[in-house]
Amino acid sequence: MQTASIRSDDVLEADGSIKLRKVVLADRLDMLGMEDIALKLTSLTAIKPLPVILDLRDVSFLASIGIRNIISSARALDQKGGRMVILLGNNELVKASA
Amino acid sequence: MAPPQPDAPTLSVQPSPLELRRCSEWLAERCQEEAVPPGPTGKLDLCLNEVLANLIDHGGAADVNCPVDLTLELADCGDRGLATPTIVDAGPAFDPLGVSRGPLPRTLQEAEPGGLGLLLVHRFMDERSYQRAGDRNVLKLGIYFSKDP
16 A cells, blocks of 8 residues: 655746745555655645645545645645645545545 | 444454554455445545544544454445445544534635544445444444446
């Protein structure tokens, strides 16, 4: 059973500053999975006021603890002046959970 | 509430995060054996996960260090099947179905990051019942599924 994973890609401005950040979560966002990635998710999405795309299309299982972490990050980002867009794709279970 | 059938598949797990994965694997195998479609299997997996996570976080089951017993029953309801997991724990009396839920948030700022697990159980399960039986909590859930492929 695959646990959660997280990776990110930044789109940069000409001066090297970050224009857009894409964060991709994958596999199983349950209690154990979130223990593995929660800190990195927060550091990538909730520290700087950036436009963030959070891609959940490869998530196979989204438990409430995962939703909770995403909401917390989105709220923190919003308070800093950033914005988060979430990609859900065609994963019916994840769409229904979210 | 009728007790689970004696021959129904049963699993005992310790209330710990690591055991959630074992529970999910057990459930997936049982559902595959019984030809429960992937959609309802995923919803059962999610709801069992939420109930067990709730027991770990709030139910006190971890404190008493007693296993949580899971049973999965399958019933034939004509053109549909009914999958019924039962979760039994020895924690303090707690009816998760009796927890009141507020209205759904309309904005990010209204969204409270908590209480979502039981909301998912209410959303995904067609049948839900709870009773205190002796010193145990007995939670029974149910989801109908089409038997057509």
